[in-house]
Amino acid sequence: MAPKQVAAQEAQRKITDAARTSKHAVREIKSLKEGEAVRQGDIYVTCLKKLPAKRGKALATRQLAPGSSQGSRHCAEGEDLTLYSPTPGSTELTGPLIVAKRNFKITHPEHAHFVMPAGIYQVTYQRDFSREGLFRVED
Numbered sequence: 001m002a003p004k005q006v007a008a009q010e011a012q013r014k015i016t017d018a019a020r021t022s023k024h025a026v027r028e029i030k031s032l033k034e035g036e037a038v039r040q041g042d043i044y045v046t047c048l049k050k051l052p053a054k055r056g057k058a059l060a061t062r063q064l065a066p067g068s069s070q071g072s073r074h075c076a077e078g079e080d081l082t083l084y085s086p087t088p089g090s091t092e093l094t095g096p097l098i099v100a101k102r103n104f105k106i107t108h109p110e111h112a113h114f115v116m117p118a119g120i121y122q123v124t125y126q127r128d129f130s131r132e133g134l135f136r137v138e139d
Contacts, residue, residue: 024113028114029116030117033047041126045098045114048121055084058084059083059096063075064106065123074107076106078105080100081099082099083096095122095123097123099120103117
């Protein structure tokens, strides 16, 4: 093998080993005011003052972004936690509604985890503006 290939393989091995042994940072959010948001990758979790009168159906899943790739593995974890599907008629940029009676955690395999205070939250997805229109960004 050429020296550059050996060096590249060694660098990749070090990165992989570091990822296996690293601990995720955990960021504790003590409080959020109405309208304030936390960003984790391509999702935003915005604090709401009250539960919207219209909401979707209660979800069995705790996954905050649709899909099966690693990038869509934003999840809510905790007790006394209910997720609702987006309100009928919402755009594809609107994610689930989170109602948490206790502190809960938002996790992802590639991002820092967040401990969030009890409350009501709306998930939205990062937007990308182009000549073709408005699209959801997926990390």
